[in-house]
Amino acid sequence: MRCLLACFALLLLAASSRAAEAFERAFWVWHRAAPLTAEEKDGLSKQNVQTLYWNVGEMQNRQGVWRWKHAPLPLVTLAPGFHVVPVVRLTSEEKAPFAAPAMPALLKALPGAAHGGELQLDFDCPDRLLGDYAAALANLRRTVPHLSITALTRWPALRGFPALAHSVEEIAPMFYDMQADPTGVSSDAPPPPLLDPESVAASLRTWSTCPVPWRAGLPSFARLTVFDRTGLSRGQIPNWSWDDFCFHKNLRTLGPTRLGVTLFRADRDTRVAHTAVAQEEIVASRFVDRAALAKVFAAARDAGAKGTIFFRLADETDPSGWSTADLGALAAAEAPRLILRAVAEDRFELVNDSDQDLPARLSGAKGDLDRGYALEIDAPAPLFRDALAGDFWRMASHARPDAEKPTPVAVPLATRLTFWFSHLPARSRLQTGLLQLAPGATLAQIHYRILNCEGSDAWKPILPAATPAQE
DSSP states (O other): OHHHHHHHHHHHHHHHHHHHHHSEEEEEEOSOOSOOOHHHHHHHHHTTOOEEEEEEEEEEEETTEEEESSOOOOOTTTSTTSEEEEEEEEEESSSOTTOGGGHHHHHHHHHHHOBTTEEEEEOOOOGGGHHHHHHHHHHHTTTOSEEEEEEOTTGGGSTTHHHHHTTSSEEEEBOSSOSOOOSSOBTTBOOOOSOOHHHHHHHHHHHTTOSSOBEEEEEOOEEEEEEOTTSOEEEEOOSOOHHHHHTOTTEEEOSOOBTTEEEEEESSSEEETTEEEOTTOEEEEEEOOHHHHHHHHHHHHHTTOSEEEEEOOOOSSGGGOSOHHHHTTTTOOOOOOEEEEEEETTEEEEEEOSSSOBOOOOOOTTGGGSOSEEEEEEOSSOOEEEEOOTTSSEEEEEESTTSSSOEEOOGGGOSEEEEEESOBOTTOEEEOSOEEEOTTOOGGGOEEEEETSTTOOSOEEOBOOOOTTTO
16 A cells, blocks of 8 residues: 555656646747847757747738738748747727728738748737637638737636637737836835736636636836826836946935835936936836746646746846746745856956846845945955956945945055946856956955845855866
8 A cells, every 4th residue: 555655646746747847938039030149049948948939020900901010020040949939919000900801911911920830919909809809810720720819818807708719729818017007106106016916816817717728928027117297107218227227326216126116216307228307207117026926937837827928038138137047947946146256367257156137136225325236355455456347337445344434445545345236147247347456465365245145245255267177
C-alpha cells in the first residue's frame, strides 16, 4: 500500500509538472520592424518562450472602406526559430464597420497577412457590435483557419459572446486598462493601476467558463500620464526614461507608491522628457507591481488559461517595463543581487547578477530626498584622484560622509563617492566613468554598499577585474 501511495504521489507530481510546463508564456511585439537580436533570442529561449504575437500592421475603416494604413510587415526574417503569429490592429471611424459593402475588402486583405494559416485580430469592439464582429470572424475563418482575437474582459457577460467565442480558435482577453482614468485625478484620488489583482480576480471567474481556449493578456509595461490642474488627462508622455522623473528637480512626490502608481506635482512650469508640464499639474507614473503580476499570473493558470501573453516584449527603452528574464522568474521571491567590480584600472561596473529586475524607486520615507538608489564607494583616507558619473545619473564626492551633514568636496579631497541610479534590470550593468585611485592605493583599501536596495546595504569588498578565462 505504501508503495502504491508513493507511486500515486509521483504520478501527481509529474502531472503537475507537465501542467506547469504546458502553461505557455508568450509576448506581444508592437511597433517594431527590426529582427530580434541574438541577445533577445537567447533571453527568450532561456525562459522557454516559443510564441510571439507580432503586430504587422493596422487596417482602418474610413468612409465605409477597409484600407491598410501601411503595407503589412513581412515576418520571414524577424524571429527565426520562434513561432510567430501576425497581429493586425483594426480601427474604425464608422458606426457599422462590418456592413456588407465593407466586408469584401476586409476578407480579401486579411488572409494575405496571415502566416501559415494563422492570424490574430486586435479590435476594441463596442458592445453593440459584438454580434456583427462574430459574423465577420466566422466568415474570415473560412480562409484563415487558425484565427484568434484579443478581447475586452467584460465580453463574457454580453449576449453575443458565445457566438463570438465559437467564431475563432483562441481568445486573448486583456487584463489591463480595465478602468478608464477618472475625471478628477488628485493626490487623494489617484488614477487606477495598470493591474489591480482584485478587479482581475472577478474577471477571471467569468473567463474560467470560456468555451474555447484562451490566454490571459497581462501587462508588463510602464506609463507616464499628465493630468491638468482640474484632474483631466492630457495624455501619455512618450520616449521617457526613469531618470527623467525619478530625480526630476521640479517634481514633488505626493505620496508612497501603491500598486505601481506614484504621483508627482510640478512646482513650476517644466518638461518631462520633451513634454511640457505646467505648474501644479500632476504626473502619474504607472508600472506594473511585480507582486500583483505574480498573483494574477498564478490566478490565470488556476482559472484554466492556456497561457499568458505579456504586453509587451521588453526592449532597451524604459517604458517597455519588466525584462524577459524577470517575467520568467515571477514565482521567485529573491531580491536582485548587485555586485560592484573593477573592469579596468580606471573603471568600475555595477552588475545585477540575477534574473530579478531592480525596479525604479520613485518614493521613500524621506520623500523627495529619498528617490532612487545610491552606490557608495568608501575609503579610509582621500585615496581618489578623479571620478566621473559614466552611466550613472550623477556622482557626488564628500568628506566626513557619516556626519549629519556630509561636506561636499572635490574628488581628491573626498573619502566617499556616491553614484545615483534609478533602476537596474536583470543581467544589466552600469559603468562608472573614469575613476582613478591615488598612486599606490589598491582595491583592498576601498569598499562599497548600495543604499535602498534590500540585502545590499552592508559594506563589501570590490571584486577585481575578471580575467579573459573567467569571462
